Amino acid sequence: MATLTKPKLQGKRHRLAKPELLAPAGSLEKLKFAVHYGADAVYIGGQKYGLRSNADNFSFEEMKEGVEFANRYGAKVFVATNIYAHNEDIEGLEDYLRSLEEAGIAAIIAADPAVIETAQRVAPGLEVHLSTQQSTLNWQAVKFWKDEGLPRVVLARETSLEEIAEIKLHVDIEIEAFVHGAMCSSFSGRCVLSNHFTDRDSNRGGCCQSCRWKYDLFVDEGAPAYAPEDDKFTMGSKDLCMIEHLPGLIEVGVDSFKIEGRMKSLHYVATVVGVYRQAIDAYFADPEGYELKPQWLEEINKAANRPLNTGFFFDTPGAEDHIYEPEDKAAPYDFAGVVMAYDESTGVATIQQRNHFKPGQEVEFVGPNGTFFKQTVGDLTDEAGLALDAARHPLQLIRMRTGQSVKPMDMMRKRTVK
Structure with a gap:
């Protein structure tokens, strides 16, 4: 993995505060385990308006139970309502958002301006966090959304550590960033391979992850690029892991560390959340004496689905950051x-x-x-x-x-x- 280089920027540094640890919860059981293992907040999907249509999405009754459980631990529940809505998606949106507010949901994560405006108008008790689906990369765009009344922006996965530092120097707003989990081999959320191959719309919750399928590969004039017994070709990206670089993320002022994985297993959620919880707490207990513990990396690898890298935080991923043939997990x-x-x-x-x-x-x-x-x-x-x-x-x-x-x-x- 890359080594940490601190951004060379001048100006007032953001006051350090203990960042929120935000965990995925694809089901009620996963929500409870995420909170029990140390998450400060969890994000879930309802049965409409989210981008994980194949997850075990929550009914309103399950949301209420999840909120009650989270509240006992002092944790919050967010709901992803991050589709790009077509005309037919708008009907029922107001009632849905009011129901989220009544269920005790703390915030929605939204990308479509129509969803954002509607939430601000009909459910003022819900915070609105800008989804990573908006692909926000620069401080002027972040300032625009702050001026629109949003308290938090989830940055694009393609944002670098230096860009985050500059954003925090220019805009006083909560910044949420993905620190662990799957990455998109396209520009996040902008892929239409799934639409073309399976008629499932990635931007309406139906991504089939066709980048991770196994393909036949051919060279000029249709000749196979490999023997029939060889592994098939894939083009999925490696997974993000920033456990080795938490001090840098904290120092530039990231307010919420987001773990990807609403479709991942209970073991993955609990293990990854537990490791990041320990690391964050250890840093704030003794910033000067903080050291990465080898057992944290061992634990992460025991839950890893794919090889790991540092995404876009330090440089632009190249060919070495994609998976072209099946690879074993580090420690299955x-x-x-x-x-x-x-x-x-x-x-x-x-x-x-x-x-x-x-x-x-x-x-x-x-x-x-x-x-x-x-x-x-x-x-x-x-x-x-x-x-x-x-x-x-x-x-x-x-x-x-x-x-x-x-x-x-x-x-x-x-x-x-x-």
């Missing part, structure tokens, strides 16, 4: 179970199965605030106390002795067997 692990309860008197945990595991396998337990230990799985029983040779049924409740005490919502994972 499977999410095996969630701790539901623990009996201190017996040392036995009740675990909800999420992936096959059996006696004799080595597993890891992880939880908020750096909880971590390894052990070998011993005897397993079901709820009735009957012995099991494996935990093979999804969501089955399994009882097993753990090497250390565990807590509800701790996770258990195992190394993938190839």
Whole structure:
């Protein structure tokens, strides 16, 4: 990854404040885990007007439950309403926004000026944050949106660290930036490959990620570029990871660190949020003595879907920042179970199965605030106390002795067997 170079800019520096850690939540369960593992806020999708139509988007009742849970931790819930609306999308928008306000949603994330103006007019209790879909890259555009009454701008993923510093010097506004997760191989949000290939509109929530498909590749005159047994060609980008450069992001004044991944797994959300939470807290506990811990990188890699880089923060990504053939994850692990309860008197945990595991396998337990230990799985029983040779049924409740005490919502994972 790139090394940190501080922007050479003159002027009043933005007052350092502890940035918000903003996590994705593709379902109610993921929302609860994101908050439990340290998110200050989560962003979700409703059943209309968002760009992740294939996520487990929230009903209004689920939103209310999510808000109540988040509030117990002092966290907020934002809703992505970031489509570019066509005429037929406008009907029902006012009622939808009022319902979000009534559900206790703190803010919407919007790109379309029609959605923004409507929210300001009919749901004044909702903050409006400008979505990254607006591709905002310069301080004058940021100032325009501030003048329109928006308290926060989510910058384009293509914004550099130096550009962020200059924006903060010119405009007193909250800046939100993606620090982790998938990147777009096109200019973010402006791709129409999905539209052409599958009739699914990327800018209305239907992106099929066709850049990550496997393609046949040909040279001049139609000759194959590789043998039939070779890997197919893809053109997806590597994933963003800024865990090694948090001090630089903090020093230039980024107000909200955003993690991508409403379609990602529960294990991904909890693991990545937990690492960034630890790193942010460690920096503010001792800025001068702050050091990146190797175990944070190890944890990130255990949840990584793809190879990682630093996106556009330090330079423009080149050919080396894209994936042209299948690559293994850095450290492949499977999410095996969630701790539901623990009996201190017996040392036995009740675990909800999420992936096959059996006696004799080595597993890891992880939880908020750096909880971590390894052990070998011993005897397993079901709820009735009957012995099991494996935990093979999804969501089955399994009882097993753990090497250390565990807590509800701790996770258990195992190394993938190839």
